[in-house]
Amino acid sequence: MATYDFVFDKLGLKEWCAQNQTETPLSMRELLARSRGDTESSTSIWELPFPSMDALNEACRSFPQSRDLTKGLENGFLSIKDTLSIFLDPLTQPLSWFLDGALHIMQITPWWIMIPLMLVIVLLVTKSWKLVTFVGISIAGLAFIDHYDYAMQTLAIIFVCAFICVLFGVPIGIAMSRSDRMQRYTIPILDMLQTLPPFVYLIPLIFLFSVTESKLYGIAIILYAIVPVIRLTNLGIRLVDKDVIEAADAFGMTKRQKLFRVQIPLALPNIMAGVNQTIMMSLAMVVIASLVSAPGLGVLVLRGIRNLELGVGLVAGLGIVVLAVILDRVTKTSLARINASQKNEAD
Amino acid sequence: MNQEIKISIRNLYKVFGPEPLTAMQAVKEGMTKSELLEKQNHVLGLHDINVDMKAGQITVIMGLSGSGKSTLIRHLNRLIEPTEGSIHVNGDDVLTYDEEALRKLRREEMSMVFQKFALLPHKTVLENTGLALWIKGNEVKQFEEEATKWLARVGLQGHENQYPHQLSGGMQQRVGIARALTSNSPIMLMDEAFSALDPLIRTDMQDLLLDLQRELKKTIVFITHDLDEALKLADHLVILKDGFVVQQGEPQEIVMHPNDPYIIDFISDINRARVLRAYSIMDKTTQAPENSAGQVSSTTNLEEIIAMSHGDTSLVYQVMKDGEQVGTLSMQSLVKALVPTHSATRAVR
Numbered sequence: 001m002a003t004y005d006f007v008f009d010k011l012g013l014k015e016w017c018a019q020n021q022t023e024t025p026l027s028m029r030e031l032l033a034r035s036r037g038d039t040e041s042s043t044s045i046w047e048l049p050f051p052s053m054d055a056l057n058e059a060c061r062s063f064p065q066s067r068d069l070t071k072g073l074e075n076g077f078l079s080i081k082d083t084l085s086i087f088l089d090p091l092t093q094p095l096s097w098f099l100d101g102a103l104h105i106m107q108i109t110p111w112w113i114m115i116p117l118m119l120v121i122v123l124l125v126t127k128s129w130k131l132v133t134f135v136g137i138s139i140a141g142l143a144f145i146d147h148y149d150y151a152m153q154t155l156a157i158i159f160v161c162a163f164i165c166v167l168f169g170v171p172i173g174i175a176m177s178r179s180d181r182m183q184r185y186t187i188p189i190l191d192m193l194q195t196l197p198p199f200v201y202l203i204p205l206i207f208l209f210s211v212t213e214s215k216l217y218g219i220a221i222i223l224y225a226i227v228p229v230i231r232l233t234n235l236g237i238r239l240v241d242k243d244v245i246e247a248a249d250a251f252g253m254t255k256r257q258k259l260f261r262v263q264i265p266l267a268l269p270n271i272m273a274g275v276n277q278t279i280m281m282s283l284a285m286v287v288i289a290s291l292v293s294a295p296g297l298g299v300l301v302l303r304g305i306r307n308l309e310l311g312v313g314l315v316a317g318l319g320i321v322v323l324a325v326i327l328d329r330v331t332k333t334s335l336a337r338i339n340a341s342q343k344n345e346a347d
Numbered sequence: 348m349n350q351e352i353k354i355s356i357r358n359l360y361k362v363f364g365p366e367p368l369t370a371m372q373a374v375k376e377g378m379t380k381s382e383l384l385e386k387q388n389h390v391l392g393l394h395d396i397n398v399d400m401k402a403g404q405i406t407v408i409m410g411l412s413g414s415g416k417s418t419l420i421r422h423l424n425r426l427i428e429p430t431e432g433s434i435h436v437n438g439d440d441v442l443t444y445d446e447e448a449l450r451k452l453r454r455e456e457m458s459m460v461f462q463k464f465a466l467l468p469h470k471t472v473l474e475n476t477g478l479a480l481w482i483k484g485n486e487v488k489q490f491e492e493e494a495t496k497w498l499a500r501v502g503l504q505g506h507e508n509q510y511p512h513q514l515s516g517g518m519q520q521r522v523g524i525a526r527a528l529t530s531n532s533p534i535m536l537m538d539e540a541f542s543a544l545d546p547l548i549r550t551d552m553q554d555l556l557l558d559l560q561r562e563l564k565k566t567i568v569f570i571t572h573d574l575d576e577a578l579k580l581a582d583h584l585v586i587l588k589d590g591f592v593v594q595q596g597e598p599q600e601i602v603m604h605p606n607d608p609y610i611i612d613f614i615s616d617i618n619r620a621r622v623l624r625a626y627s628i629m630d631k632t633t634q635a636p637e638n639s640a641g642q643v644s645s646t647t648n649l650e651e652i653i654a655m656s657h658g659d660t661s662l663v664y665q666v667m668k669d670g671e672q673v674g675t676l677s678m679q680s681l682v683k684a685l686v687p688t689h690s691a692t693r694a695v696r
């Protein structure tokens with residue numbers, strides 16, 4: 001007899017329990033008890049089990065076990081999955097196109113066009129020859145050890161994902177900055193996205209989309225990396241000097257004029273800091289995303305782990321570090337340029 | 348005086364807090380500011396304000412920190428909404444304005460100068476100056492001439508392409524004034540416009556403002572917590588305390604006849620000789636005195652008259668206005684007028 005029999009006796013639920021006398025699968029506790037040889041539940045107060053779902057199930061077979069909870073969740077998800085896919089599939093399809101397109105372009109463009117092009121872009125956004133030299137040497141180094149293609153694939157994915165993060169993140173951040181209620185509801189979601197282990201959102205995504213589609217990892221990366229750009233856009237706009245906003249109102253600016261002529265320009269340093277973080281987080285996620293077929297340096301890291309090829313894994317890891325340093329330096333330097341060109345009277 | 352009334356404020360109340368209307372009830376039943384804060388957790392910002400501001404004059408609103416000056420001036424262009432009362436500008440009730448009409452009022456009727464300058468840090472001095480025209484949809488080219496003109500008028504020619512952070516505080520506030528002038532609006536609201544500046548620059552700016560005012564004849568609402576500044580600039584002085592008007596009127600009149608201990612305190616350490624002018628302490632008479640020591644203009648301040656008399660207290664001067672005598676001023680009454688009111692009352696006691 002189980003410990004919590006009396007609960008069901010008291011509640012007069014005996015009959016309901018008796019309806020289901022078929023053996024349910026054994027719970028872990030029962031299994032352990034049986035292997036120890038004592039089939040009778042002990043009466044010692046020291047071994048009183050917590051009235052958990054499994055313990056209650058022992059007393060009453062009609063009571064659900066905790067594995068029913070996880071299973072229920074799974075079944076629930078599976079049952080809405082098809083309808084969800086009908087909506088989500090076409091909505092997210094462009095993401096696959098972007099990713100595949102970017103990967104394709106990176107692949108067909110010969111290195112002697114791609115590398116100079118990237119250096120020109122770096123020069124344009126940073127105006128720093130030192131940085132251009134650094135980037136040139138780093139990429140040449142990666143290419144020399146035959147990691148050029150992998151690095152370019154990783155970069156292509158990051159560019160597409162970061163671009164989409166900015167495309168959606170900035171407007172969401174602006175909306176949040178304009179309504180306290182929106183901020184109240186959005187912040188817990190952002191917190192969740194940021195703290196949920198990245199592997200966890202891969203699981204439902206795998207059910208929703210096929211693993212062969214690039215949008216699968218695209219969505220995972222975007223969900224993970226969009227958070228900072230939203231947060232910092234919201235923060236940046238909220239931090240714009242109240243006096244300046246008041247002046248804009250006093251001189252009769254419309255809401256729209258205020259947003260585009262005052263708030264966004266003044267929040268730009270913060271928004272750019274958000275973009276920098278978004279890029280760095282995309283890079284972190286792109287490695288994990290190779291678990292679900294994202295190409296790039298992550299694949300090599302994964303191979304290193306799977307086949308215990310130490311050298312392959314380490315070199316690919318270092319390649320990721322090099323990319324991280326490049327992306328960070330370039331975005332930070334262009335951020336510093338924005339900061340310098342609009343110093344506040346406060347500093 | 349017979350100038351037209353430009354802005355008229357009637358029975359204006361402002362209560363800050365979540366339920367101002369309930370709190371209003373309590374205020375009307377005689378609850379004071381501190382009681383209201385304690386019992387209902389509402390702040391009484393303004394209490395039954397009635398002020399008329401005449402066209403072409405500088406109306407100065409003075410009071411200590413927290414007396415509601417900023418709150419009052421922000422009601423004029425409705426940056427703050429009143430809890431009760433009415434505000435008329437050019438005879439129109441601005442509280443009935445919809446968003447569109449309010450924007451028009453802010454763009455065309457009023458401009459504002461701020462204590463902390465509030466320039467756009469990412470725009471050049473020129474672009475900042477043309478803000479009002481830019482908001483109305485003009486390009487830099489279209490307002491360049493106008494903005495440059497006003498920048499030159501406030502003494503900032505050559506700084507057009509600098510950014511605000513490259514200028515000193517005084518220069519930034521000149522930009523603030525030029526920005527207000529470029530909007531070409533008849534009313535100028537100035538919230539402690541000179542309080543952040545050091546004393547010398549402050550005097551400069553006051554002179555600049557008086558200079559501009561002689562030429563432009565705007566309706567200026569000027570806020571300050573500094574009595575000397577108030578007396579120097581004001582045509583009409585309104586003294587606020589804890590959200591209500593303690594006394595308002597001609598500044599000389601207030602200095603000579605303060606009606607509240609708060610004001611007596613306030614004026615006890617001003618330089619009366621520099622503030623008071625002949626007309627406010629003279630004996631009104633058109634009869635020439637027996638042995639006149641000379642003629643002084645009615646707006647001469649007492650300091651100058653003392654200098655003129657070389658300290659001789661037996662002299663009597665004729666006070667002249669527009670070439671005619673309007674009164675006589677004996678040095679004895681002048682010396683008496685130099686004694687602050689509260690010392691006088693204490694001596695009598």
Ligand SMILES: Nc1ncnc2c1ncn2[C@@H]1O[C@H](COP(=O)(O)OP(=O)(O)OP(=O)(O)O)[C@@H](O)[C@H]1O
Pocket residue numbers: 363364390391392410411412413414415416417418419572
């Ligand atoms: N948004 C607000 N919410 C609550 N109370 C407010 C608000 N704005 C102003 N007050 C209160 O109203 C009163 C008047 O404030 P106001 O800013 O008008 O004072 P002030 O005379 O301009 O002072 P200062 O010289 O410091 O600028 C103060 O007691 C202040 O605490």
Ligand SMILES: [Mg+2]
Pocket residue numbers: 416417418539
């Ligand atoms: Mg103030």
